[in-house]
Amino acid sequence: MTLANGRPYLAIPGPSVMPEEVLRAMHRGAPNIYEGALPDMVAGLVPDLRAVARTSGHVAIYIANGHGAWEAALANTVAPGARVLVPATGRFGHGWAEIAQGLGIEAEVIDHGKRAPVDVSRLAETLAADRAHTIKAVLATHVDTSTSIRNDIAALRAAIDEAGHPALLMADCIASLACDRFEMDTWGVDVMVAASQKGLMVPPGLGFVFFSDKAAAARAALPRVSRYWDWAPRADPQMFYQYFGGTAPTHHLYGLRAALDMIGAEGMEAIWSRHATLARAVWAACERWGADGPLELNVADPALRSHAVTALRIGAPHGTRLRDWVAREAGVTLGIGLSMAEPGSAEWHGFFRFGHMGHVNAHMILGLLGSVEAGMRALDIPFGRGALDAAAEVVAGGCPAPSVQPAKTASTGRRGASAASLDG
């Protein structure tokens, strides 16, 4: 007997759960890619993507995953032989640096380990020391999916500005976009990369590079950019065929349209609040469990934790046993611990992650936490009590009680005016 045979829940940090609306929109015959409804639709994607990224800048859509978007961002801004600075706070900081090196760029990594955010003063010192301005860009991970550390991107900009350094500020928002608050223009980000399969709720296959005029100027100054990555022809959706550097990602575009409709209907402030509250529910449970057991949040300071992914430590072999148990007995797939220990080593089995990004609601998170507690109990892993009540309490508090009169159209409804005032 297993209790897993119902609707499976994939709680890994991407690809995330796809809304029914997105998958349904993608289930259609091939469209004409030269004229008609599809090309007409694409122009409308751009302003909606900008709204998600909080920018009035440019955006290029690539048929690629996040690694491709990383490469595209660099290919358009930094020449081979030039230098970038990468303050890494997890696997994905290092990953972006490796992409840079693959392009012949000199990537200087400042390694902050696996549990600490970017040390802004150290960054400031390095930039100050670069009097020749050989550093062309600072590559920062907003949220590192492996460690779940969330960095203060605005503070990085301030440091760069204070140092009077002309380096571009690039942010990797692959894990965070449409989950954690991100304000591209306000925070002074020059280039931002994202992908479809996390907060945007679309299957993997689209990468996005948002860029400022300053970044566009850097592109213009390069002698050459590879055709596939060149963002210049992707600036004008009227040139549909050129826009995608060849055949368009037809079905993903329909999915993206559906996802942006859902995002637009909910609103960015509401989306960020939802993720923040659900993340607090996760943390509340984990802190209670950890009060009397081996489970530990990877990031100690709540202000530095992502709202989209939570990295956990529980000691080997508990991590792998727990993941196996909840998959096999409760229908939940947890994320493996990434880069926390050598794959194949004993320690590797002591880590795991929760993804809580995109199409995620209170029911899913409370079911996830309940399943994990059941697993720890079944596996005789010690844990502190009261975790599920604590999570439910966060959920309860996150949503002010309705007025006396029950709403008539509750079943599919969203809250309007009061939510707006809450966000204000």
Place this chain on the structure above:
Amino acid sequence: MTLANGRPYLAIPGPSVMPEEVLRAMHRGAPNIYEGALPDMVAGLVPDLRAVARTSGHVAIYIANGHGAWEAALANTVAPGARVLVPATGRFGHGWAEIAQGLGIEAEVIDHGKRAPVDVSRLAETLAADRAHTIKAVLATHVDTSTSIRNDIAALRAAIDEAGHPALLMADCIASLACDRFEMDTWGVDVMVAASQKGLMVPPGLGFVFFSDKAAAARAALPRVSRYWDWAPRADPQMFYQYFGGTAPTHHLYGLRAALDMIGAEGMEAIWSRHATLARAVWAACERWGADGPLELNVADPALRSHAVTALRIGAPHGTRLRDWVAREAGVTLGIGLSMAEPGSAEWHGFFRFGHMGHVNAHMILGLLGSVEAGMRALDIPFGRGALDAAAEVVAGGCPAPSVQPAKTASTGRRGASAASLDG
């Protein structure tokens, strides 16, 4: 802000959550209904349906809902003017009696109210008093979806037999089939009705009537049965067109095939155990909540409770407020209380139900319970503490911990060599 914007969970007692596999199987162009793959497939449905009903008897598939299956069962066995006995334990007992009356059958209802099972001795007395054997059938609800009472069908058979009465025993398993244990042949049931949209996990649109040779003989003795309901031509799937009384329900048949494949892969005993354990988790939480608050399980005796649906009482207006809250804030739709109070009355708002039938796993149930607790807290409805821990404990206990060596067949997991060696 709302925390509902993720994958919605429909926790009403039918239609139940449809597996992705079922919906995918139904997404196809129209097939030929006269020959080819579809007619070939239908013959294989019959033995699989029999296995679910635990019978070697006959089955007729109707394009109909459960009400249609009720009507079909009677149309084939009881002539207008004849008499049936209906021991009702909820709305659906009365409903079947009304269907009988609509066919001109005299239906004698023994009303057991809303919280008690069939009183077998009372049934026995009624049958004993019917010396002329005017009663042609006893119509029993295995699980009444409105009250969540589960009746002991084998005991009814024993009573009929003890009375030496020739009445057919008919069971309504619409809410219970493939959820609560049901043994058609062992329990001596002559006619059983079911529908597609509950434990069978297929959208509404198919009704099933299983029947014994004794029931077939009753059909043969009738002067006339309406063509649409006549089960005789539906006995031989080789006669495909006649089999469905005209055009076949093509898309539902593909869905049913997918669902029966899933049911066959899991096995009836495993399915019953899963539902039993999840039901116990629900009850454990409800009992804790009720220990210090208004929430109350409609059925006091666990032995009489369905494993597929749970009726609850919480007092008006809490029921409606709670349903509204979890829909609006957590993404969960609960069932309304059915027939517990007059629709439109103040009392009506004091009832609700959980559906936990079919494609349901630990994650879904624990998320449901967490959402309800969050709702009671948000709405200031008093409740006893420890409910979520109690439910998680049932889930943990329901699945014995794996031996030292984690199983290789984790439902979604593939463990690498290093993981295996670590665990060893």
Place this chain on the structure above:
Amino acid sequence: MTLANGRPYLAIPGPSVMPEEVLRAMHRGAPNIYEGALPDMVAGLVPDLRAVARTSGHVAIYIANGHGAWEAALANTVAPGARVLVPATGRFGHGWAEIAQGLGIEAEVIDHGKRAPVDVSRLAETLAADRAHTIKAVLATHVDTSTSIRNDIAALRAAIDEAGHPALLMADCIASLACDRFEMDTWGVDVMVAASQKGLMVPPGLGFVFFSDKAAAARAALPRVSRYWDWAPRADPQMFYQYFGGTAPTHHLYGLRAALDMIGAEGMEAIWSRHATLARAVWAACERWGADGPLELNVADPALRSHAVTALRIGAPHGTRLRDWVAREAGVTLGIGLSMAEPGSAEWHGFFRFGHMGHVNAHMILGLLGSVEAGMRALDIPFGRGALDAAAEVVAGGCPAPSVQPAKTASTGRRGASAASLDG
């Protein structure tokens, strides 16, 4: 090698080809059936169904196929023991009479064979002879799917009226609705039955009964109507649960909504014109083929031919060989000949049918005809030349050439003003 391995085309007379939009709309999780979006949607279906049937009368939606709709129509209007008159022009006339007999109704069939329409004068005589008005209804098939004869329903009404007879006029539009022009109110039809899987382009599973106030009065005069068929509670979609006699056909309703949207966008006149023109293309080809070979249209007079289905005679074993060839080599499934000869007899293999109902365009019909010609050639069945050109000529003429300036948005466009004037 086969040339069949592409998108299969099912050219049988129902179920018809389902639009992508309809199937996509049906691919979704189960909805709440008690409140919310689904119940809200259903009220809107009724006016749209009325528009398709050209009536201001009532409509009841059943979970059933066409045979169920037949039974429902009779169950609400004619008591067991009463008498109906059935002028049959094919298998489905006889079928409806059998349904009547199954309900205990005396059905007097006037058999017109397989190639002739209803003889109105004969009907008039029969009615005139019924001075006692024992005939309660005349059951007419608008288009008989087996013979493809289309009857003049308005002429039947005139005959009934001239005879001063009070019998209800019932029309079976299962094969014709939304294909051949049908004007329920103008033509004086009291009861009309239809089903989802032909011109309405939705999978089998819904039956429809449209009825006039006079028919409603006949219902009111009956002592009893079976609950499943009773149309009275189905008159008010506000009573959602009662409306469908139990659980609603949730997924079919979404499909029907999508189909009615498409029908509304095209408009009834345009739909009828499309079917008429495509039917003329089919006939043009068949007439050419038949000029020098065994193929023959079952209905000689074009005015009596359906626009939705075409029955053909080609002599045994050519019919079956041709059907097999086009399925195996060209990807087209033709309809079997129905009731033209005894199944199992040698003659049975001499008949086949084309379905051209619902979601059907010029490309599909011209491909169908080309495939059939290829098959006759491959099988050495003689045929007259020029058939495909003749069909293309009908298609060309059906659509006046656009003005000099090519439309810019052609790919998805429909024609507006000029179509309207054409229809006028």
Place this chain on the structure above:
Amino acid sequence: MTLANGRPYLAIPGPSVMPEEVLRAMHRGAPNIYEGALPDMVAGLVPDLRAVARTSGHVAIYIANGHGAWEAALANTVAPGARVLVPATGRFGHGWAEIAQGLGIEAEVIDHGKRAPVDVSRLAETLAADRAHTIKAVLATHVDTSTSIRNDIAALRAAIDEAGHPALLMADCIASLACDRFEMDTWGVDVMVAASQKGLMVPPGLGFVFFSDKAAAARAALPRVSRYWDWAPRADPQMFYQYFGGTAPTHHLYGLRAALDMIGAEGMEAIWSRHATLARAVWAACERWGADGPLELNVADPALRSHAVTALRIGAPHGTRLRDWVAREAGVTLGIGLSMAEPGSAEWHGFFRFGHMGHVNAHMILGLLGSVEAGMRALDIPFGRGALDAAAEVVAGGCPAPSVQPAKTASTGRRGASAASLDG
């Protein structure tokens, strides 16, 4: 009125018509990308892809379109500053050269215009003149989608070998793979690029690079390859995450699996024969039309014509008018003429293309041709007679008539005993 409102047919040269099976396989929730069913599935894709390409070599799968695959092929084999030779026979030859230039590679184009194949002797001369072996690769288009010219790849290899030149032979099979016969190993191709959305019948989003050991050695000799394009880590599907350079294209992989299953079931020889026969049907019609009108096949010599796409010339403004008419009136979308004239010029409106690649059968092609003839007639474009008959004749001849006994394996048919005995 329009005759277009049925199932639309997209007859452009890619994206091609997607099989229902492929789209259905892609309609599913996100899977785990680290372990489980999806990673298990990918290893099986490689041998099946090899079988399609007729190679025992390597294959790398990219999230990219064909332009990306072009870039990947070059990034792994030719260093910036090195030289490649590009014998162009249409837009896509020039396009690949531009991609090379974007990578800093010197691309020497031998322009063969728009209606001629590669001149092998001219290629041989150029290679012979390159005594220093500065040419690192010959980039040849197997089928150029814009002109529909098909080049003799084996002859190019022979020329290179005869010249004793070490250049790699690279072939672009984006338009031809799984349509026109291609034998990678037998023909001596070192690198072959393809994409998902043509003969492979999967939505755009996957690019493929097949490569020989010789090409792998060229990769090894390069100082650096960009991480996204580096094919080395993509050689071992066991390393799943690395295999796709980050997140895998989850949904496309399911679609690809379904498509490869269909391809495997049909067999490469049968697929090539199907495309060859359908292409001959297209040509037969076009030649007849052209015998007495302006329509002309772009490629005069049948031996040089693609079996997947056909470029046509009809004179402005007929091309655009015809495309508009068949889209608006018959439900068929034709391909625009690509690169035959300046976009925006009057001449541009004189060209169009038929796509007939992948999931295409006799019904679709005959419907396409019938629709085009209807359009020419409606628009008063002159055309020769007998074209549709000629096409049907090719279709008829393409499939030998069954023996006296109709085959039992009619693709969708099940023949009953009586039918078999009749035909015997």
